[in-house]
Amino acid sequence: MRFTLREVEAAARERLDPVHYDYFAGGAGDEVTLRANEAAFERLALLPHVLRGTAKPELGVTLLGGRASMPVLIAPTAFHRLADPEGERATARAAAAAETIMMVSMASTVAVGDVAAAAPGARLWFQLFIQPDMAFTEALVRRAEAAGCGALVVTADSPVFGTRGRDERNGFRDLPDGLCCENMRDGDRVREIAFSPAVSWEHLDRLREITSLPVVLKGVLHPADARAALDHGVSALFVSNHGGRQLDTAPAAVDALPEIVDAVGGAVPVLLDGGVRRGTDVLKALALGADAVAVGRPVVWGLAADGERGARRVLGLLRAEVEEALTLCGLASVRDLEPGMVRRPW
Numbered sequence: 469m470r471f472t473l474r475e476v477e478a479a480a481r482e483r484l485d486p487v488h489y490d491y492f493a494g495g496a497g498d499e500v501t502l503r504a505n506e507a508a509f510e511r512l513a514l515l516p517h518v519l520r521g522t523a524k525p526e527l528g529v530t531l532l533g534g535r536a537s538m539p540v541l542i543a544p545t546a547f548h549r550l551a552d553p554e555g556e557r558a559t560a561r562a563a564a565a566a567e568t569i570m571m572v573s574m575a576s577t578v579a580v581g582d583v584a585a586a587a588p589g590a591r592l593w594f595q596l597f598i599q600p601d602m603a604f605t606e607a608l609v610r611r612a613e614a615a616g617c618g619a620l621v622v623t624a625d626s627p628v629f630g631t632r633g634r635d636e637r638n639g640f641r642d643l644p645d646g647l648c649c650e651n652m653r654d655g656d657r658v659r660e661i662a663f664s665p666a667v668s669w670e671h672l673d674r675l676r677e678i679t680s681l682p683v684v685l686k687g688v689l690h691p692a693d694a695r696a697a698l699d700h701g702v703s704a705l706f707v708s709n710h711g712g713r714q715l716d717t718a719p720a721a722v723d724a725l726p727e728i729v730d731a732v733g734g735a736v737p738v739l740l741d742g743g744v745r746r747g748t749d750v751l752k753a754l755a756l757g758a759d760a761v762a763v764g765r766p767v768v769w770g771l772a773a774d775g776e777r778g779a780r781r782v783l784g785l786l787r788a789e790v791e792e793a794l795t796l797c798g799l800a801s802v803r804d805l806e807p808g809m810v811r812r813p814w
């Protein structure tokens with residue numbers, strides 16, 4: 469039995485090809501940001517209340533008109549079939565069982581429509597790297613709409629693909645034969661995902677013109693960009709440094725959160741990912757103003773360790789930890805978390 473996310477990761481590591489483990493685990497540059505994401509949570513202390521006379525705490529949240537049974541969502545990660553033959557189908561079934569939202573990566577190894585078909589009742593959002601070829605971007609949007617996705621998660625932190633030393637040293641460039649980015653099919657070819665520094669706010673405006681789906685802007689760290697995003701009509705902001713895989717030495721996600729929350733001023737929901745490994749991390753992010761968090765690697769570790777069951781286990785562990793931490797903090801609901809409950813001990 470695996471009792472913590474760390475144990476799930478250790479089990480995944482044993483089962484994965486080391487090259488694929490490194491792809492999932494690694495970060496950009498010296499992995500400063502990768503380490504900082506978890507370290508920043510550890511540095512924060514939770515200040516509990518006592519004698520509140522509460523009952524079993526309420527964990528549910530409503531985001532963009534949809535409900536999640538807990539404030540822990542599944543961040544978009546690529547290539548799930550490297551971790552498990554069922555790939556994103558298994559992840560989506562685990563998401564449906566946990567009644568939480570799965571963000572399906574544009575680089576999924578199962579097409580988004582097939583992910584939806586495999587997991588009736590799953591709440592899916594589609595992650596998009598805006599392609600400079602807006603006609604193809606529109607085709608992707610239509611696939612996401614047809615699959616019933618409830619939002620587009622536009623990843624803005626990847627004008628180029630970050631350099632990950634582990635992948636360079638391992639020579640990991642391509643997916644094994646038989647696997648590809650299924651959403652990138654275009655007639656009888658599979659397109660490469662384009663990462664382009666030319667993508668701008670104008671592209672975001674054009675995207676909003678071609679779809680009525682709400683847009684979640686992912687990868688925002690600068691408060692000025694959060695304000696600009698509001699001017700461009702985004703429906704939610706997603707504080708993220710891509711799990712330390714893009715700009716190394718960008719701040720830890722939870723350290724960047726308060727300024728973004730301040731800039732947003734409650735106008736739209738704020739999400740966060742990066743380094744969430746414990747229920748107490750979830751409480752800290754919510755106390756500092758996030759409406760929900762997402763986990764990337766932990767779900768991949770669950771998948772690699774034990775397929776759909778492993779992904780369910782990860783989500784179940786996080787749910788139990790959030791519930792226990794809320795109870796120990798004397799809170800009746802995730803909504804009762806406030807900034808005064810988080811301290812930097814020094």
Ligand SMILES: Cc1cc2nc3c(=O)[nH]c(=O)nc-3n(C[C@H](O)[C@H](O)[C@H](O)COP(=O)(O)O)c2cc1C
Pocket residue numbers: 491492493505543544545546573574575595623686708709710711712713741742743744762763764765766
């Ligand atoms: C293996 C892997 C693949 C990822 N693929 C994508 C992706 O396709 N699109 C995207 O927007 N973010 C991607 N991310 C970033 C995640 O959405 C998320 O920001 C990050 O994993 C959160 O950090 P955590 O892994 O510490 O939870 C990926 C991250 C990992 C680890």
Ligand SMILES: CC(C)CC(=O)C(=O)O
Pocket residue numbers: 545546575661710713
């Ligand atoms: C294949 C990539 C699009 C996935 C990604 O964003 C990542 O590896 O961080």
